[in-house]
Amino acid sequence: MKSMLSNKFIVIGGTIIVLMLLIAIFAPLLTPYEYGTVNLPNKHQPPSSEHVMGTDLYGRDVWCRIVYGARISLYVSFSAVAIAIIFGSFFGIIAGYLKGVVDIVFSRVIDIMMAFPPLLLSLILGACLGTSLQNMTIYIGVPLIPMFFRVSRGVTLNIGERTYIMAAKSIGSSRLRIMMKHILPNVLPQIFVVLSLGMGGAILAEAALGFLGLGVPQPTPSWGLIVNEGKLYMFSAPWTTGFSGAFIALTVLGFNLLGDGLRDFLDPKLKHLES
Amino acid sequence: MKSQKDCNQDYNGRPMTEHKLAAAGKRAPLLEIRDLRIRFPIRGGASVHAVNGIDLDLYPGESLGVVGESGCGKSVTFSSVMRLVASPPAIIEGDIFFEGRNIMEMTTREMRKIRGKKITMIFQEPMTSLNPVMKIGYQIMETLLLHEKISKKAAAERALELFKLVEIPDAEGRLWCYPHQLSGGLRQRVMIAMALACSPKILLADEPTTALDVTIQAQVLDLLKRLQRETSMSIVMITHDLGVIAELSKRVAVFYAGRVLEEALTPEIFRNPLHPYTVGLLSCIPKIRTEQERLYVIEGNIPDPTNLPTGCPFHPRCKIATEKCRREEPLKRRYSENHYVACHYPGKITGKITV
Numbered sequence: 001m002k003s004m005l006s007n008k009f010i011v012i013g014g015t016i017i018v019l020m021l022l023i024a025i026f027a028p029l030l031t032p033y034e035y036g037t038v039n040l041p042n043k044h045q046p047p048s049s050e051h052v053m054g055t056d057l058y059g060r061d062v063w064c065r066i067v068y069g070a071r072i073s074l075y076v077s078f079s080a081v082a083i084a085i086i087f088g089s090f091f092g093i094i095a096g097y098l099k100g101v102v103d104i105v106f107s108r109v110i111d112i113m114m115a116f117p118p119l120l121l122s123l124i125l126g127a128c129l130g131t132s133l134q135n136m137t138i139y140i141g142v143p144l145i146p147m148f149f150r151v152s153r154g155v156t157l158n159i160g161e162r163t164y165i166m167a168a169k170s171i172g173s174s175r176l177r178i179m180m181k182h183i184l185p186n187v188l189p190q191i192f193v194v195l196s197l198g199m200g201g202a203i204l205a206e207a208a209l210g211f212l213g214l215g216v217p218q219p220t221p222s223w224g225l226i227v228n229e230g231k232l233y234m235f236s237a238p239w240t241t242g243f244s245g246a247f248i249a250l251t252v253l254g255f256n257l258l259g260d261g262l263r264d265f266l267d268p269k270l271k272h273l274e275s
Numbered sequence: 276m277k278s279q280k281d282c283n284q285d286y287n288g289r290p291m292t293e294h295k296l297a298a299a300g301k302r303a304p305l306l307e308i309r310d311l312r313i314r315f316p317i318r319g320g321a322s323v324h325a326v327n328g329i330d331l332d333l334y335p336g337e338s339l340g341v342v343g344e345s346g347c348g349k350s351v352t353f354s355s356v357m358r359l360v361a362s363p364p365a366i367i368e369g370d371i372f373f374e375g376r377n378i379m380e381m382t383t384r385e386m387r388k389i390r391g392k393k394i395t396m397i398f399q400e401p402m403t404s405l406n407p408v409m410k411i412g413y414q415i416m417e418t419l420l421l422h423e424k425i426s427k428k429a430a431a432e433r434a435l436e437l438f439k440l441v442e443i444p445d446a447e448g449r450l451w452c453y454p455h456q457l458s459g460g461l462r463q464r465v466m467i468a469m470a471l472a473c474s475p476k477i478l479l480a481d482e483p484t485t486a487l488d489v490t491i492q493a494q495v496l497d498l499l500k501r502l503q504r505e506t507s508m509s510i511v512m513i514t515h516d517l518g519v520i521a522e523l524s525k526r527v528a529v530f531y532a533g534r535v536l537e538e539a540l541t542p543e544i545f546r547n548p549l550h551p552y553t554v555g556l557l558s559c560i561p562k563i564r565t566e567q568e569r570l571y572v573i574e575g576n577i578p579d580p581t582n583l584p585t586g587c588p589f590h591p592r593c594k595i596a597t598e599k600c601r602r603e604e605p606l607k608r609r610y611s612e613n614h615y616v617a618c619h620y621p622g623k624i625t626g627k628i629t630v
Contacts, residue, residue: 185408
């Protein structure tokens with residue numbers, strides 16, 4: 001644990017993520033305004049002591065919307081990644097352990113999914129399912145499945161041949177038990193690394209879809225939606241897009257730093273070099 | 276099937292089963308391997324012929340030593356006894372009877388009830404045969420919980436007893452350690468404890484001391500020897516170290532190129548080896564009392580398992596090979612009481628070859 005804190009990437013990335021989570025959790029305490037209250041005479045106010053980040057085209061406080069938007073954006077991203085992890089690692093471990101026909105079938109299905117650009121896949125699914133908070137987690141999560149599938153399949157292929165898996169078999173464990181008790185705990189550390197990278201991707205995907213109009217319905221704020229609303233006034237009132245965009249960039253940066261840091265930290269070869 | 280018929284006769288043409296039963300005090304064998312053949316297809320239509328017709332019996336309470344060079348099929352033979360050889364890709368023919376039932380015809384579910392309960396295995400590499408992310412106590416308990424209807428608490432108590440049985444110092448403290456916190460010797464003890472958890476009928480020890488240094492080797496061998504005395508289980512000691520065999524096993528089977536070349540009681544094989552290969556193997560052991568400049572080696576290499584020689588598999592390296600050896604494969608037959616050999620000229624080379 002001590003050496004984990006000596007990794008700068010993990011510390012910086014982790015701090016950013018923790019800050020964002022705190023903002024999301026304590027949103028009502030951080031702003032006196034309601035995120036949905038329209039105040040048209042007050043529209044497009046530049047940042048002032050009253051509205052720290054100005055107001056948007058309906059006169060709503062931008063800081064307030066960003067703070068509440070953090071809830072939606074982070075919730076959607078976490079749920080989407082959770083879906084991707086559950087399905088990706090489940091099928092990945094099965095494919096990697098059983099091999100043969102099962103592996104070929106699963107891998108080809110994943111290859112087909114990967115043939116679509118993730119955003120396009122999200123758009124197709126989004127158009128089919130319709131926009132709601134729940135559907136959004138699905139259509140952001142599904143394109144992330146291949147990433148987790150490939151990692152867990154690769155790790156499983158590697159450790160499936162180890163003697164302790166053979167030993168587990170030799171004491172009479174069933175295949176399901178071997179996968180759950182012996183392979184899964186060994187795959188998880190790798191999953192955690194991909195998780196933080198995947199989170200960055202999910203935040204970006206949420207923003208992109210929000211920007212394209214496939215985000216959460218109005219007036220619920222999400223970061224992508226805020227950028228979208230401000231895009232027409234990007235030059236006359238740049239604070240709306242500017243601040244929300246900065247939050248997106250910062251959060252993605254945080255997750256990517258954390259992911260890189262974790263990868264370095266968990267890579268036994270690099271650890272060996274350090275010590 | 277031809278070989279099976281032939282090998283049931285001795286060198287005088289008498290049926291072999293009679294002798295075997297007589298030798299074992301009329302006990303039925305616990306494990307019977309009958310004409311086992313295992314090959315692994317590789318690219319280009321060829322196959323690696325790992326096991327080529329093995330017949331072997333294991334009697335209750337017996338300790339059998341299996342000796343042979345690397346790649347002679349000894350590990351794969353006994354892995355297939357537990358059906359741990361994945362098939363496909365491997366092509367397995369022949370029968371393995373355990374307590375009279377054919378293992379090759381059992382369902383996966385039936386097989387799982389035998390693995391870990393009736394037949395267990397210790398692997399060569401103690402460093403990699405324990406799950407690195409699972410506390411060793413749980414790994415021991417897993418065997419018990421899988422096969423016996425006992426509570427977790429009872430399983431933990433039993434695990435502690437097993438740790439004491441395999442002489443792990445500070446057993447209470449070590450039970451909840453991770454594998455990386457233990458030395459190789461201790462990990463091998465943990466493996467042995469795991470294998471003993473359900474008091475199995477057969478313990479297959481696949482080179483259990485190869486990866487350990489000599490001091491620890493001696494300790495582990497002493498432990499196995501003690502366990503064998505105290506329990507009624509049969510131990511199959513797979514090794515390439517004749518010293519280990521001499522120490523532990525009552526009977527020896529010499530493997531070569533996926534066949535059993537010679538099978539005899541241990542003192543008999545050291546006193547009176549019949550097969551030229553066994554004679555060669557014994558001659559390789561350095562002797563402390565005689566001054567020797569060079570150690571004896573059996574010239575040549577083990578045959579290519581994708582392209583085995585015709586006739587006797589040992590003939591390309593054998594000093595007394597004749598045309599008959601090149602043409603005709605010798606089958607394992609009874610030579611004398613408790614002594615079986617697969618050679619056209621058994622006993623032609625005797626004693627130790629010196630350089």
